[in-house]
Amino acid sequence: MQENLRVVLVSPRNPLNIGAAARAMSNFGFEHLRVVNAYEVAFREARSAVGAGALMATAGEFGSVAAAVADAGLVVGTTSIGHRQLQHPLRRLEHGARLLKEHLARGPAALLFGSEKFGLSNDDLSHCHWLIRIPTREAHGSMNLGQSVSICLYELIRESAAELRRPKAVAPAAAGEINRFEDLLFEALEVSGYLKEPTSESARRKIRRMIRRLRASSHEVELWQGMMRQILWKMNNPG
Numbered sequence: 001m002q003e004n005l006r007v008v009l010v011s012p013r014n015p016l017n018i019g020a021a022a023r024a025m026s027n028f029g030f031e032h033l034r035v036v037n038a039y040e041v042a043f044r045e046a047r048s049a050v051g052a053g054a055l056m057a058t059a060g061e062f063g064s065v066a067a068a069v070a071d072a073g074l075v076v077g078t079t080s081i082g083h084r085q086l087q088h089p090l091r092r093l094e095h096g097a098r099l100l101k102e103h104l105a106r107g108p109a110a111l112l113f114g115s116e117k118f119g120l121s122n123d124d125l126s127h128c129h130w131l132i133r134i135p136t137r138e139a140h141g142s143m144n145l146g147q148s149v150s151i152c153l154y155e156l157i158r159e160s161a162a163e164l165r166r167p168k169a170v171a172p173a174a175a176g177e178i179n180r181f182e183d184l185l186f187e188a189l190e191v192s193g194y195l196k197e198p199t200s201e202s203a204r205r206k207i208r209r210m211i212r213r214l215r216a217s218s219h220e221v222e223l224w225q226g227m228m229r230q231i232l233w234k235m236n237n238p239g
Contacts, residue, residue, distance in 0.1 A: 002029040004104045005156070008068045010124050011115040012145060013039040019056065020146025021113070026052035028153045033059040034068045039115075065112070065127045072110035074103045077120050077128035078152065080142040089130040096132030097155040104156075111152060116145050173221040178211060181221050184228035185211075191235050 007025055012018050012035065022033055033055055062068040069075045076096065077088070091099070103109050112128065114120035119142070125131070134143060134151055143151075186204060189195045195203055216224070 001101060001104045002157070003031060004108045005030050005100075006032045006034055006069065006072055006108060006110040007149065007153075008034045008036060008065070008110050008112045009038070009145070009149075010036045010065060010068075010112055010120060011039065011118075012113075013116050014145070017116060017145040018059075019052070020144075021149040022052040022055045022059070024146065024150035024153055026055050027150075028157050030153055031055060031058075034062060034110075035059055036062045036065055036068050065124050069110040069112075069127055071108055073107045074100070074109040075112065075128045076100055076109065077112045077125050077131045078114070078148060079119060079125075079131050079133055080136070088125060088128055091130060091132050093132050093134050093152060093155050096130070097152070100132075101156055113145060113148060170217040170219075172215045173218045177218055177221045178216075181225050181228065182208060182211065184225060184232065188228055188232050188235065191232070 007021065007030060009018060009021060012021075015038075018035065018038065025031070025033060038061070060068070079090070100109060100111070112120060112124065114124060120128075132152070134148060136143060185207070186195065189203075189207075
């Protein structure tokens with residue numbers, strides 16, 4: 001997915017912001033940085049691109065947005081809206097990121113970020129299929145360029161990264177295994193005096209429901225059984 005995204009910075013003014021964007025790309029595994037009409041031509045020396053020197057060295061320089069996105073089947077712009085009248089569909093970041101990821105699974109796409117001072121111009125936006133915005137408070141709607149790139153890229157990778165780290169689901173223990181553990185538990189509760197008539201049956205039902213809510217695995221139930229056997233042995237052989 002990451003190899004299909006082109007991050008395009010349009011008319012960036014501060015080399016440090018370009019470096020910060022490159023570092024964010026390196027952090028999240030994106031490799032293709034493209035810069036259109038950079039205000040400072042020496043942006044490749046930005047000290048803020050810590051750990052992203054190779055990415056900065058291979059960043060593409062373009063004279064127009066059209067050239068920078070020529071190989072992208074989908075072009076998405078970013079905007080803080082401001083006072084402009086938008087002529088494109090506008091999606092919040094979390095929704096737009098899902099749609100963008102779906103496209104990236106099939107082919108190249110470009111994500112455009114405008115200059116720190118003016119954002120994307122109307123001409124820049126005319127190359128976009130739709131737009132996304134980061135939901136910030138109205139009184140301070142725009143964000144730093146490097147921060148915007150970081151947030152957008154994280155939104156693109158966060159679900160897939162969480163999926164990779166999610167532990168594999170473990171099947172719950174069979175009913176027979178649970179019943180065998182319950183027999184040991186109830187025996188221990190009787191010996192200890194916890195289960196007493198006439199409330200014994202009511203307490204047993206509550207305990208059964210509680211145990212089933214735990215959704216324990218076979219391994220866990222086997223461990224519980226071993227613990228209960230040891231407890232019972234100690235209770236029956238106190239000396």
